[in-house]
Amino acid sequence: MSDIRAGDLVECIDDTPNRPESQIMPDLGAIYTVTNIRAVGDGASVRLKELTPSCHLGGVCACGDCGWDAGRFRKVYRPNGEFIASLFCDVPDRVEAPELVD
Numbered sequence: 001m002s003d004i005r006a007g008d009l010v011e012c013i014d015d016t017p018n019r020p021e022s023q024i025m026p027d028l029g030a031i032y033t034v035t036n037i038r039a040v041g042d043g044a045s046v047r048l049k050e051l052t053p054s055c056h057l058g059g060v061c062a063c064g065d066c067g068w069d070a071g072r073f074r075k076v077y078r079p080n081g082e083f084i085a086s087l088f089c090d091v092p093d094r095v096e097a098p099e100l101v102d
């Protein structure tokens, strides 16, 4: 299941249309803002703030049900307040946790 949530920044990692009617596709490597994500079948359908998908009814989506597969995107982790704050926290001299080895 995707870890993408509404409000996340995502990078397009797959811009190849699955169907010929998918004329509107995100650009590979471009960054978008997720406005909505919902489960569809085994995956999830993503809507973007910057781009409106083509519709299964034809044309630009007005029905609101269309979207792109979440697998086309990966979440972009941006520095947030928590991250900035962590830079100024006291760093322990020694890390007690063992390394995780696959």
Ligand SMILES: [Zn+2]
Pocket: 054, 055, 056, 057, 060, 061, 062, 063, 064, 065, 066
């Ligand atoms: Zn639609």
